Amino acid sequence: MRHAHWWQRRWVRHAALSTLLVLCGLVILAMVREQTGPEGFLVGLGLAVLPVPLLVAVFRWLDRVEPCPWRTMVFSFAWGACAAALIAIVANSFATRWIATATADPSRADTLGATVIAPVVEESAKGAAVVLILLFRxxxxxxxxxxxxxxxxxxxxxxxxxNILYLGTAFGTDQLTGGSGLASVTAATFFVRVVMSPFAHPLFTVFTGIGLGVAAQSGERRRARRVLLPLLGLLLAMGMHALWNGSSNFGEFGFFAVYAAFMVPAFGLLTWLAIWTRQRELRTVREELAAYVAADWLSPAEPFALGSMRDRRTARRFARRHGGRAAARTVARYEAYATSLALLRHGGRRGRARADFVERERELLHALWRRRETARPALEHAVAVRAWPGPWYGTPVPGHPQPRLQVHGPLNGPGREPGHEPPDGPGGGRGAPYPAYRPYRS
Structure with missing residues (x-):
């Protein structure tokens, strides 16, 4: 077996990427601090951090059906805050200075920089993070x-x-002019950037994410769609960004006109699309997991529970109450694996199966089977509480002893080699290698 070169190993790539982001962060930190001054930097940092928990919580809520790993979320945020911001500051400054020198018109250079250069550079830099995740994760x-x-x-x-840069600069301006209170430049900047438009940059980049998401769902043969849709999403992101940056050039009320006519409807439309997609994924989970019920991998109640966010929460609470936090984490992992399995099968049925489809399916089934004794009673309890109109069995009855929850360790426990089958697969004895592996039995 041929071993990978040292630079192809995962830990080397992770270390290199982490080092790159840290270096970008240090450079951008020094540049912003130089432009705002120490006091302006601290004020900008304190105000800019306020909307971050809300934004991350909203996107994390949208991602609850099939949560992506925290390391992926951290990478996305760090790329935007460090790498993309550094690229934007350097490229925007260079382009604006070049235009000012070439045209001998600094005011026109600033306008072109804000409405043409900045949208192209910034959206490309931010979109690169999503492309990297699509390629390597x-x-x-x-x-x-x-x-x-x-x-x-x-x-x-x-x-x-x-926001650190803008708010810190505004604070420095107030120190020079003596502005304070609600009439200060800092207060006005905070109101526009943090109160009225905290979702502006996420909104622009989401267009690119939608294009890449649709491309990821497209089959291998639809190459034109996989190339054109991400480009279309990127162009929409740039267009919205340019319109937003240029709103101040549309007269006294240009900003409010663009905000009301474009930003609010776009935000509402994308919010509806995200929630609708979330509900569609839950419906897909209910429909696709039925095949694994027929193959005896899941109980009849589980697809109904896994297709409802309320039932999932009920199952985790039940597990926490009877088995502690470890049991609740086991149920949460079970829910995530089951969702991945349903979406994997859905893609395969629609002609989007990847080369590792069978291997990935077995891996997910193995993960579910290892956690079934903890997760199954909790999920069946959730169905009983909701009285979901579907076939199920084995549900705890109020007043009767509750089933004992067993907390399982890692996927590959002691004495088990990676890739081995679960000890008691459906329809077979201990140690049988997936004796009843028939998830597509009709």
Whole structure:
């Protein structure tokens, strides 16, 4: 067996990427601090961090059906806050100075820089994070909702750094002019950037994420669609960004006109699309997991519970109450694996199966089977509480002893080699290698 070169190993790539982001962060930190001054930097940092928890929480909520790993979310935010922000500051400054020198018109250079250069550079830099995740973390990128979440978090990181710069600069202006209170430049900047438009940068980048998400769902043969849709999403992101930056040139009320006529409807439309996609994924989970019920991998109640966010919460609470936090985490992992399995099968049935489809399916089934004794009673309890109109059995009855929850360890426990089958697969004895592996039995 041929071993990978040292630079192809995962830990080397992770270390290199982490080092790159840290260096970008240090450079952007020094540049912003130089432009705002120490006091302006601290004020900008304190104000810019306020919308971040809300933004991340919203995108994390959208991602609850099939949560992507935290490391992917951290990478997206760090890329936006460090790498994309550094690229934008350097490229925008260079381009604006070049235009000013070539045209001998600094005011026109600033206008072109804000409405043409900045949207192209910034949206390309932010979109690069989503492209990298699609290329190197393909399993974490299953559709439109993943594109929305990763693009939105990247935009939130970029907005965080940019807000530090703008708010810190505004504070410095107030120190020079003596402005204070609600009439200060800092208060006005905070109101426009943090109160009225905290979703601006995430909103722009989400268009790119949607294009990449649709491309990820497209089959291998639809190459034109896989190339053109991401480009269309990127162009829409640039267009919205340019319109937003140029709103101040449309007269005294240009900003409010663009905000009301374009930003609010776009925000509402994308919010509806994200929630609709989320509900569609839950419906897909209910429909696709029925095949695994027929193959005895899941109980009849589980697809109904896994297709409802309320039932999922009920199951985790039940597990926490009877088995502690470890049991609740086991149920949460079970829910995530089951969702991945349903979406994997859905893609395969629609002609989008990848080369590792069978291997990935077995891996997910193995993960579910290892956690079934903890998760199954909790999910069946959730169905009983909701009285879901579907076939199920084995549900705890009030007043009777509750089933004992067993907390399982890692996927590959002691004495088990990676890739081995679960000890008691459906329809077979201990140690049988997936004796009843028939998830597509009709």
């Amino acid at each position: 393909r399993r974490d990128f299953t559709g439109v909702l993943d594109g929305v979440v990763m693009a939105g978090v990247t935009g939130a990181g970029f907005a965080f750094t940019e």
